[in-house]
Amino acid sequence: MKDIAAEMYAMLNETKIAFTVPIFGGIPIPSSVAVTWGIMAVIVLFCIIFVRGFKLMPGRMQTAIEMFVGWIYDFFTGILGEKGRKYIPYLGTVLIYIGCANIVGLFGLIPPTKDLNVTAGLAIMSIVLVEAAGIRSKGTRGWLRSFKKPMAVMVPFNILEIVIKPLSLCMRLFGNVLGAFVIMELIKAVVPAIVPLPFSFYFDIFDGLLQAYVFVFLTSLYISEAMDED
Template identity: 65%
Template sequence: MDKIAHAISEAMENSTAFTIPLFGGIPVSQSCVVTWIIMAALVALSIVFTRNLKLVPGRKQMMIEAFVGFLRNFFRDQLGEKGMCYFPFLCTVIIYIGFSNIIGLFGFTPPTKDLNVTAALAIMSIILVEVAGIRAKGTKGWLKSFAKPVAIIAPLNVMEIAIRPLSLCMRLFGNVLASVIIMELLKAVVPIFVPLVFSAYFDIFDGFIQAYVFVFLTSLYIDEAIEDED
């Protein structure tokens, strides 16, 4: 039981990686450092994969174009042509979350296990949703949309502004944290072979599923915000 309790405590801990000696010391969390590593890796991969692009693509270029085309078609189906201006943000988020969730395979702690990270992602997404609504309907139309279908439910519609990011945040955080805890428990109880099998599911399959769910819900909210009024 002590091993299990230690494994759970270790999984839930978000330690400070280092402290910047300014203003009395600014702590930099481990999740922030891992995020920097992911950012650097994605920038490096972007440079490598987009270098020397040709009109007649080779195998590497075809794979990249197929991946980007898949994401573009997915979001076009969700948002329509008028919502494709939000494609760069959604594409960036799904790639970041996907890499964050599988980085445990390389010995790092997923930054999405940190509630601060998932909260920041959710807040950015919901701000984008509301800005999309204002751009599509104008300020007056956006305010009037809270009174639909009937004015009496306006308070509930206003509450959704807080409920939606909370839902996005806790869904992603809870699933990633649960996966980390289960893996730590398996390592503590059955340290050989079995964790490898479950890692293929929790670190790869479930990690990409959570990235998909996050951007899928965000795209649904954007589509709802920019839909034409009757």
Template identity: 55%
Template sequence: MNALTAALKEELNVEMISLGGLQVPESVVVSWGIMLFLVIVSILLTRNLKVDHISRRQAILELVVTTIDNFFMGLLGEQGRRYVPYLMTVALYIACANLIGVFGIKPPTKDLNVTAALALMSICLIEYSGIHARGGKGFLKSLTAPTPIMTPMNILEIAIRPTSLCMRLFGNVLGAFVIMELIKLVVPVFVPAVFSLYFDLFDGLIQTYVFVFLTSLFMKESIGGEE
């Protein structure tokens, strides 16, 4: 168990990288790399798009984008269309952040600061969507629903949501690491490689889905109001 404790401490430790004399957290540097990667891939995939004579690349790209767009529109409805690009962007980032561990790079989602920032951005958008859809008075009125006595609980819920999103993402990513370390202690050969593939690939995608799904669900509730 001492080996597990040491590995866990090392995993939780946020290393600093020196860039031109400036100390930058490793998770931030890796996030910059992910953003650069996504920008380059986006540019390459969207070059020479045509209305007619659609290439196979464009057809696949349109199918993927349409499928994801329909997924979010099914959750949010027409009122939530303006927020779909943000949700797609967050999904791409979290997916890349979780999958990057396959290449031996420490996922930035293992840094609590990163998951907290993602949760904070999502909760700000959730509350903004409610204010935008119902107006300031409608939003304040929703805090007293269904009865004024519930106002403190409704306000507390606003604070609980980002905490829930943050700890769920961080806890699941860290939990996968703990399970892998335990498996390595019990069965040191072959089996860990199989489970590593599962946690690095499938579990990372599942956590991406859960995060954006809950964000969309909270947003729909905020937009829906008293319907």
């Protein structure tokens, strides 16, 4: 038991360095960043290959991509309304990225979302986007005034919410991935073959995609709340 704990501790507590870029005296690249680059390269290459040849009369691949993008637009437009259309590409990017990042565990890579830095970064960007949307929609004065709603007593809580929202987003994603990882490690320690497979499908595919969905869903909900003029 002790060695599993020690192993896990070692896996979780150190920042794995994939390689070091030999400029400025060596910039270490964490493995999560390296995997992220791989995911980015795959996604962008996929887009370039399949989207470049788009025609008015769609083929099968084009129909699938169009349906996917159309679904993203419909989904976010349903939450944000017409005026939130400009935020949809970012939310779609995050959805695709988190989805791919969670699935990547299937291919034997370490999901980047298991790095707290990645989920925290995503959450911080989300809260920046939410507040920016609030400022853009209401103006700085209206945005500041929105802190004392519904009454002035709520000001500290509303300010606290700026911290709580991204913390909750970050911890939900990270906790899910970490929990999945720990449970998978424990299962693998007990039964190394076959049994982990369905669990792997559940945690990597279902839970991973669900968490990506929930992450962008909550972000868009916060944005729509921030844009709401009441």
